[in-house]
Amino acid sequence: MSKCSNGLNHFTRMNGYHFARALGGWASSVTFYFVCTTIVVLASCKEDPVNAVVYDPTPFLLEFGGFPPPPLPADLVLTEAGVALGSMLFHETALSGDLTQSCASCHQQEFGFSDPNTFSIGIDGLPGRRQAMTLANLAWHRNGFFWDGRSPTLRDQALRPIQDPLEMHETLDNAIAKLRDKPEYADAFVRAFGDEDISADRIGLALEQFMITLISNDSRFDRYQRGELLLTESEARGLALFNTEFDPLGVVKGAECFHCHGGFNFTNDRFSNNGLDAGPPFADEGRYEVTGNPGDRGKFLVPTLRNIAQTAPYMHDGRFATLREVIDHYDHGVQASPTVDPLLQFSIDPGLQLSEQDKLDLEAFLRTLSDEAFLGL
Numbered sequence: 001m002s003k004c005s006n007g008l009n010h011f012t013r014m015n016g017y018h019f020a021r022a023l024g025g026w027a028s029s030v031t032f033y034f035v036c037t038t039i040v041v042l043a044s045c046k047e048d049p050v051n052a053v054v055y056d057p058t059p060f061l062l063e064f065g066g067f068p069p070p071p072l073p074a075d076l077v078l079t080e081a082g083v084a085l086g087s088m089l090f091h092e093t094a095l096s097g098d099l100t101q102s103c104a105s106c107h108q109q110e111f112g113f114s115d116p117n118t119f120s121i122g123i124d125g126l127p128g129r130r131q132a133m134t135l136a137n138l139a140w141h142r143n144g145f146f147w148d149g150r151s152p153t154l155r156d157q158a159l160r161p162i163q164d165p166l167e168m169h170e171t172l173d174n175a176i177a178k179l180r181d182k183p184e185y186a187d188a189f190v191r192a193f194g195d196e197d198i199s200a201d202r203i204g205l206a207l208e209q210f211m212i213t214l215i216s217n218d219s220r221f222d223r224y225q226r227g228e229l230l231l232t233e234s235e236a237r238g239l240a241l242f243n244t245e246f247d248p249l250g251v252v253k254g255a256e257c258f259h260c261h262g263g264f265n266f267t268n269d270r271f272s273n274n275g276l277d278a279g280p281p282f283a284d285e286g287r288y289e290v291t292g293n294p295g296d297r298g299k300f301l302v303p304t305l306r307n308i309a310q311t312a313p314y315m316h317d318g319r320f321a322t323l324r325e326v327i328d329h330y331d332h333g334v335q336a337s338p339t340v341d342p343l344l345q346f347s348i349d350p351g352l353q354l355s356e357q358d359k360l361d362l363e364a365f366l367r368t369l370s371d372e373a374f375l376g377l
């Protein structure tokens with residue numbers, strides 16, 4: 001019974017609206033509305049119950065390989081239908097003010113779900129203020145989302161770009177109205193949530209489900225870790241440099257990267273100032289804008305390095321075009337300031353003094369973090 005009336009609500013709304021527009025006259029549109037409603041009532045109640053669209057509880061099985069289980073939201077219900085709806089929404093341009101932009105416009109799979117532009121351009125042709133972030137392994141974030149961690153959960157995060165005037169620039173009410181006009185969403189919301197009510201909360205929950213499934217764990221490095229292949233000599237040397245501390249006596253070579261980019265996801269998930277600029281003030285104050293704590297000035301989320309060869313340009317402001325520029329920064333380019341991370345003390349001029357071969361090896365190792373399946377290559 002409820003299935004029958006669910007389907008009805010949708011069809012009467014659609015038909016009433018379209019016929020009324022086509023006819024123009026108020027009286028005739030009302031007559032037509034009732035005629036159509038009656039036809040639809042008869043048609044949908046004859047609907048074959050076997051084919052009726054219903055809630056589909058089939059769980060989505062997350063494959064996280066050798067990674068530790070992610071700290072998922074306690075109330076998360078991850079279903080195949082929910083993930084499928086999230087994917088539709090992620091690619092939906094109707095969520096933007098002028099129907100031209102979707103999440104995928106700035107989070108492109110082949111670039112590790114990031115954007116090759118230094119600053120992404122929103123629908124009004126205006127650039128944002130930060131570089132688009134990769135969306136790999138978001139399920140493991142513990143300290144919030146965005147470069148400054150201002151959003152606590154993915155379901156909250158997902159609604160922000162829709163409303164951001166420099167991004168998709170649309171109101172949630174308009175976005176919802178446009179989705180209601182697309183018949184395919186009624187069924188997708190029923191499968192994912194049990195009825196066809198389209199709300200901002202549900203859009204956030206579906207996008208959260210989809211983004212949780214964006215897991216990158218099959219790079220050459222992962223295969224090496226699973227004992228499926230050997231790294232080249234250069235890659236192996238780069239890995240050792242990455243994981244070793246700098247030795248002021250110069251006996252052991254080390255580049256110190258693991259302190260912040262350690263662990264299976266190549267991030268400690270903390271906020272840190274990696275010495276891009278002298279300050280304060282900093283052109284972008286990062287974490288400080290969220291906490292107001294002077295100790296957070298110029299600090300940003302330590303990003304994952306997974307698929308790093310695909311996610312150029314680098315840093316929150318996209319200032320480095322190549323991995324070599326990044327390595328040169330950590331070699332000797334770190335700027336002193338009251339909040340610069342003490343772990344980078346040896347990267348201030350004259351710096352680590354890595355040799356040309358060291359730099360090539362470090363880059364060769366970083367390139368092993370590319371995951372072709374994740375990138376859709």
Ligand code: HEC
Binds near residue numbers: 146
């Ligand atoms: C106009 C380009 C653009 C669009 C469209 C866009 N994003 Fe983003 N996204 C960015 C930028 C830039 C950042 C970093 C912003 C910041 O930190 O202030 C970001 C950050 C994120 C993050 C944070 C990742 C992390 O590691 O913390 C997530 C998640 C995300 N976007 C998801 C989405 C979703 C979902 C949509 C669609 C509803 C979307 N984005 C639409 C540009 C875009």
Ligand code: HEC
Binds near residue numbers: 259272326341
């Ligand atoms: C003290 C912590 C710390 C250390 C040590 C460190 N990083 Fe970083 N790294 C960061 C932070 C923080 C950012 C983001 C900074 C920003 O954008 O303002 C970052 C950004 C990066 C990026 C750009 C990522 C992106 O998506 O734009 C790369 C690549 C990188 N680091 C590689 C390395 C390498 C290689 C080493 C060792 C030579 C290293 N890092 C050492 C903290 C650190």
